[in-house]
Amino acid sequence: IAGITQAPTSQILAAGRRMTLRCTQDMRHNAMYWYRQDLGLGLRLIHYSNTAGTTGKGEVPDGYSVSRANTDDFPLTLASAVPSQTSVYFCASSDSGTSGWGTDTQYFGPGTRLTVL
């Protein structure tokens, strides 16, 4: 593995189903993030984690949950998917996160294209 990987690449999901998007990084970065990207809008932060064992809410957290059991993995779960969650989801990581220490540059995974019908 080099950098950040996400799985699946794409998924079509029936409304009401539960779905977990996976994200793994091998750069030993402290911070990880989940964004969604919709046409005409900027990337919007869903949840973040500054370090293993801690998580925080971003701009659009409703309907999503995350966990950070270790440094490398940061899964995003949709408990009961709705059509408005159709989007492209990007996972990212950085040295420092919102602690303000270290390098803030975020590096992105290839994305997951999710369609909820």
Next chain:
Amino acid sequence: GQNIDQPTEMTATEGAIVQINCTYQTSGFNGLFWYQQHAGEAPTFLSYNVLDGLEEKGRFSSFLSRSKGYSYLLLKELQMKDSASYLCAVEDSNYQLIWGAGTKLIIKP
């Protein structure tokens, strides 16, 4: 509220120079980032400015004026592979990135 403004789309000619502007209003400022995103791909880091002035990196340069809440990305000697979206993002007082919607740059031969 927090706001990042960029033009939606720009067109330029191969070999020319193009300037993509970004204005911002955020709660605090801890730096400004430019990312490039090709269609269907992930954003990739281009530049970071935290002090006023110009940062040059090969064919790409980025300028920042904190007093004006303004930045631009300058691309020289345009190549067809530069056709992409360019995203401006500001790190606010909580060290979270606030993203613009991006500028789609179309390069014509």
